[in-house]
Amino acid sequence: MYREKEEKHFASNELSYKEAEELLKALLKAYDSTILVLDALDECNPRDKGRLNLVNYFRKLLEGGHNLKILIASRSAEDYAYRLKDDTNIEIGAADNIEDIRKYIRSSIEKDKDKESREKPLSDELVQEIIETLTEKSQGM
Numbered sequence: 001m002y003r004e005k006e007e008k009h010f011a012s013n014e015l016s017y018k019e020a021e022e023l024l025k026a027l028l029k030a031y032d033s034t035i036l037v038l039d040a041l042d043e044c045n046p047r048d049k050g051r052l053n054l055v056n057y058f059r060k061l062l063e064g065g066h067n068l069k070i071l072i073a074s075r076s077a078e079d080y081a082y083r084l085k086d087d088t089n090i091e092i093g094a095a096d097n098i099e100d101i102r103k104y105i106r107s108s109i110e111k112d113k114d115k116e117s118r119e120k121p122l123s124d125e126l127v128q129e130i131i132e133t134l135t136e137k138s139q140g141m
Helices: 002-007 017-030 050-063 078-084 094-112 124-138
Strands: 034-039 068-073
Touching (some): 017 034, 017 050, 050 068, 094 124
């Protein structure tokens, strides 16, 4: 496929849906097991059915006996979420990250809290306010 595109001087820098299917099938055959990571599925336009076609295609691949795992990182979208409800799913929402974010902020502050470069050390009250403010503003991201 690369050679064909090269011969045409890369007239198109995009793969057609069919070309992408063929490439993915060839890659799946080349490896004993594959983990496919798909990020930002929610950014596909829901009106052109592109993401629904992708989800349907991935389901076909999973049912086709390939040693394949698929990780979809995306905001939830009703048009494809129901198609995945019967599959093994682990859903992680933004709220699930709050405690991890809080711990990260606290450890970052603790590393810097008593540095000699500070005119005055941070009070426990200020540290708590910083942690709460940043955690709230992060919205789990």
